[in-house]
Amino acid sequence: MTDEARAGRLYGTGARRLQDRFDTRRLADAIAGGVVREELDEGDARLIGEQSKMWIATTDADGWPDVSYKGGDPGFVRVTSPTTLELPSYDGNGMWRTLGNIEDDGRVALLFVDEDRPWRLRVHGTATVVTSPERVASHYGALAVVEVTVARLFPNCGRYVHRTGERARFVPRPGAPTPIPDWKRLDGITETLPQRDLDALAADDGALDGWDGSGA
Numbered sequence: 001m002t003d004e005a006r007a008g009r010l011y012g013t014g015a016r017r018l019q020d021r022f023d024t025r026r027l028a029d030a031i032a033g034g035v036v037r038e039e040l041d042e043g044d045a046r047l048i049g050e051q052s053k054m055w056i057a058t059t060d061a062d063g064w065p066d067v068s069y070k071g072g073d074p075g076f077v078r079v080t081s082p083t084t085l086e087l088p089s090y091d092g093n094g095m096w097r098t099l100g101n102i103e104d105d106g107r108v109a110l111l112f113v114d115e116d117r118p119w120r121l122r123v124h125g126t127a128t129v130v131t132s133p134e135r136v137a138s139h140y141g142a143l144a145v146v147e148v149t150v151a152r153l154f155p156n157c158g159r160y161v162h163r164t165g166e167r168a169r170f171v172p173r174p175g176a177p178t179p180i181p182d183w184k185r186l187d188g189i190t191e192t193l194p195q196r197d198l199d200a201l202a203a204d205d206g207a208l209d210g211w212d213g214s215g216a
Helices: 004-008 015-023 025-034 042-049 099-105 133-137 195-203
Strands: 053-059 065-071 078-082 084-089 106-113 120-131 146-159
Touching: 004 120, 004 146, 015 025, 042 078, 042 106, 042 120, 053 099, 065 099, 084 120, 099 120, 099 146, 106 146, 133 146
Parallel strands: none
Antiparallel strands: 053 065, 053 106, 078 084, 084 146, 106 120, 120 146
């Protein structure tokens, strides 16, 4: 099965139009070729296993999207293979929107945010609702289990992640210079940047720390 059939196009017409408008098509293609993957690796599993929260987006039978926050103890989301992960569904408000959408449609997108690194991981795929007693019992207190088959995943720079007790310093603010994130200096990326970024890099005096979690 092709990637498009399993997870849709990575870049649709709208994304391509905006990439061309802001001169980021080269960058988008470099990212697609360099960091988009089809399987979870050990680093992904470790990051996921350390998180106590995540967000899951679903689509209902009429095509309307929804997103829901899920929380638990670190490790509540489990990577069970390079292409599968699972998370418990605890007692909630009784609406069953997320799992109901999975029953109706099955397409999901997951977002994990590591506030300590900081870093983000996005996972696209399909999901099923598991209610067998044995599987549910393996997640203490769960009413059901969501099993996700991974189709595509990619990390995101965490420069805009607000860490505990502080605001992200990469957020543009009046009267304050904005650091250039380190990922824009990576080989294979710098040469694809739009001219405005290249000009900013050329003018940068190195006084501002650009550490953004990349390479950690």
